[in-house]
Amino acid sequence: MNELVDIPKALRQSGLKATLPRLRILQLFHERETKHLSAEEIYRFLIDEKIDIGLATIYRVLMQFAETDIVIRRHFESGAAVFELNEGSHHDHLICTACSKVDEFVDSGIERRQEEIAKERGFALHEHSLSLYGVCGDCKSTKTATSRKSKSRDVMRTS
Ligand SMILES: [Zn+2]
Ligand SMILES: [Zn+2]
Known part of the structure; x- marks a missing residue:
């Protein structure tokens, strides 16, 4: 681009x-x-x-x-x-709490449900922000690799 x-x-x-x-x-x-x-x-x-x-x-x-x-x-x-x-254009976010990386997504199903929920309650919806917090794919695989290493160290110690 x-x-x-x-x-x-x-x-x-x-x-x-x-x-x-x-x-x-x-x-x-x-x-x-x-x-x-x-x-x-x-x-x-x-x-x-x-x-x-x-x-x-x-x-x-x-x-x-x-x-x-x-x-x-x-x-x-x-x-x-x-x-x-x-x-x-509207979008929502995924935030990695380990590396602070921010990813974006739009899901028409989620958007629709939010509008329905507001409507059911007679609520005039102006905007929304949806943020999902967790660990991104990169950080998750680093963590798995580290925990695997520490596990094998435990094995060595007990043997
Ligand atoms: Zn991350
Ligand atoms: Zn954004």
């Missing part, structure tokens, strides 16, 4: 002046493979690129982006707030 996004134009359309920190941070969201980024992660990426933008500035820019609907701010229970580009 190599879509060319006119970042200065995107900023202007949101009524924000195209300052260097804003340009660079928005560009980062388009460049990175990771969709969900915390202020600290952005800070580290910029340091790697030898770009001197303080954490407070990054946070301020992210809040401006959230206010103007350029990004969505997510509050997952594990760790700091993360931000993702607002691409206009």
